[in-house]
Amino acid sequence: MPQISETIYAPELERGQWIQHGPVGLKALRGKAVVLVDFWDYTCVNCIRTLPYVAGWHRRYADRGLVVVGVHAPEFSFAREGSHVAEAAKRFGLEYPIVLDNEYAIWRAYSNRCWPAKYLVDSKGRIRYYHFGEGSYQESEVAIQTALRELNPTASLPPPIEPMRDMDRPGVVCYRVTPELYLGHARGQFGNPEGVTRDRPHDYRDIGPHVEGMTYLAGRWRVESEAAIAEIAGAAISLRYTAKDVNLVMAPPADASVRVEIKVEGSQKPGEDVKFEGNRGLVTVDRPRMYSLVANDSVVSGSIVLRAEQAGLSVYAFTFISCAVA
Secondary structure (H helix, E strand, C coil), X not given: CCECCCCCECCCCCCCEEEECCCCCCHHHCCCCEEEEEEECCCCHHHHHHHHHHHHHHHHHHHHCEEEEEEECCCCHHHHCHHHHXXXXXXXXXXXXXXXXXXXXXXXXXXXXXXXXXXXXXXXXXXXXXXXXCCCHHHHXXXXXXXXXXXXXXXXXXXXXXXXXXXXXXXXXECCCCCCEECCCCCCCECCCCCCCECCEEEECCCCCCCCCCEXXXXXXXXXXXCEEECCCCCEEEEEEEEEEEEEEEECCCCCCEEEXXXXXXXXXXXXXXXXXXXXXXXXXCCCEEEEEEEEEEEEEEEEEEEECCCCCEEEEEEEECEEEC
16 A cells, blocks of 8 residues: 655545445544445455455544545446445445545546545645555555554554455465456447447347457347346357456346346356356346356356346446466
8 A cells, every 4th residue: 555755634534425325524533543445346356355444443443533425426327326335335334424426526536547546634634545446455454554553553553454365465475367358338348240339229149259358249229328238038249358357237127037048158157146047057047246157266267158048137247357376
């Protein structure tokens, strides 16, 4: 977590909608508390992987002067809905204040540029440290403890949290893997020879072969700005990838659920959201969120075909995990 040498006072957490506890005023906490501001999105795989540590720091240090604030900045339009974020906060065990930053007002005030991002504000209101992305959990906790000891020199603090996953331990190797693949026409990378038809239904053909880093549509889809929507049962999407884990942000139609059949090449291991009926792997999409499709033991090259069993499935982005235990 880099240290900031110059004096930069943290902007107030204003112009958002508080959905859990709060509001938190930074000026009101000067001399009373240390604040950890965590920018996150509930569909972001990198954010999700940091949350056990953030929740752990809240549990450890809330009564020692630490205030954790989750600033939820949505990557997709459905993530602006407070009920979705509140459900995710409950599912992830987040008990600290959370504010919806749907207009990115707090994001811009902090000149933030990525998810997740953490800013540590000391008891004088100054940003002392920051960290972008995953990792550096013990280093981040040491920075929190340093700020807490400045607030209360006699504070008794525990050793930093031990790594919660094998991939958080020293010796993990990270590989070059398939980059995040968006599935709307604004940022999507589609391999269909005819390209994509924007904002209206189109019958796509997947004639192969497949190139890694592209997605391929088959059947009738409507490709909107940030998502592709299956217009008929049987609409399919395929890709080749290199990664350890594969995840996909998906959403069902309103007040319904959609089952998606997944077929994988070779001995890839199914993710936690894949359930089996006989030999058929199925994912039930019942709310807009990230779904775990593949969870391999190491980084491999593979392929996936997804087929919607009903119309109305929306697919937003594939994300991939690059690190594995050596």
